Amino acid sequence: MAQNPQDNSLGVFMAETLPSDSRQARQLARRQLIAEAVMAAGAIRIEELTERFGISLMTAHRDIDEMVERGLLHKSRGVVSATPTSLVESSDIYRATRQLEEKQAIAEVAAGYLETGQAIFLDDSTTVLQMARFLPAKAPLTVITNSLTLMSELKNVRDITLLGLGGQFHNWCNAFMGRMTRKEIASLRADMFFVSMSAITDDTVFHQSAETVETKRAMFESSQKRVLMMDNTKFERRALHSFAHLSEFDVVIVNQGTPVPILHRLQDLGVNVVIAPLKMLAVRKTAED
Structure with missing residues (x-):
């Protein structure tokens, strides 16, 4: 590329x-x-x-x-x-504010695939972070993550066994990565892996950081099922390092508003694509009001 x-x-x-x-x-x-x-x-x-x-x-x-x-x-x-480029990813604080409604909708749908008693890998992405609010309802669970932000969110949640992955800390994503992290991951096996990345190009998922790709790939290899969570803006971006082809995921969750030609392309590839309706949030907010 x-x-x-x-x-x-x-x-x-x-x-x-x-x-x-x-x-x-x-x-x-x-x-x-x-x-x-x-x-x-x-x-x-x-x-x-x-x-x-x-x-x-x-x-x-x-x-x-x-x-x-x-x-x-x-x-x-x-x-x-700062605008993320194909070499440099912006900070987790910045990314957490982008496409928040879309990420929340995708996270809610993703949580629906969880079953009580499962062991799951959660990556350090801000999209997967949005799943934290839905996890207590699925407890007991064993959650394995390299995200310090997720560790803080889940540390006091009852009936969630939290396994924090160590290694070299990276401030830009508030997470641990590297050889030590991958070694810990390789010694574990999980039922599911929930992941989001930076870009989709040529039907392949990419990220700016090679170390991020290596860490998430280790989780990918140590999981029975893999769920990709990508809002529609990821189809407009480019990044340097390839992670996995879309067909390698058991489920690919996108938000309502993803262009129809993209959805047709995913279906033609045989990808199990699921659309997260944004109206779910609106209905819930109305009920809470």
Whole structure:
């Protein structure tokens, strides 16, 4: 797959060595730190950046405009934001706010496949995180996850046996990954694996991080059944590392609003595609009101 020019620009920018001129060196170092801060948060008000880095509003705009011109960041109405590329995934805090209604609907349908007493792998994605609210009704369960966020959500839930996977901690996704994590996964066997990824290209699921792919693939291999949870925006994105073909999943859950040609394509591939209706949330909210 061809590399996205934006990915290459970001990699080059973050790898640039500091020039000998001290003023230019400070400027480049500051801009790299700003880029890291925005990528970690997803979106930051420019005024916050001035306070964090002790710079004037004019200097902040100058730094940001330079990175906007290079296609690294976006600026709109006093906010600078990061757009995920095929090489760099945005933070879990940022991703958790995107397509939230769609993710909640998909998670509710996914929870319907659970049976009491099962052992399940849950990945570190923000889509799978939305399943947490539905798990108590399915207890007792054994939940195995590398997501620190999910561990915090489930630690006090009665009748859920929580197995937290260790390894190297990655702040951008608030999760553990790497060789140690995969070794722990390989020693376990689960009934089901619930997973979401960054992109679908050429009928194959992709992610920006090779280590993420390796960790989730270990869960995939250690599970009897695999459920993929993807909102419709994932069909519009690209990422670098392949994970699995759509036909390898037992169920692929998408949200209502996924383009009909995509649904027909999945059906032609023989994929067991299930559509999560967004109206389920509206009905529930009305009942609660």
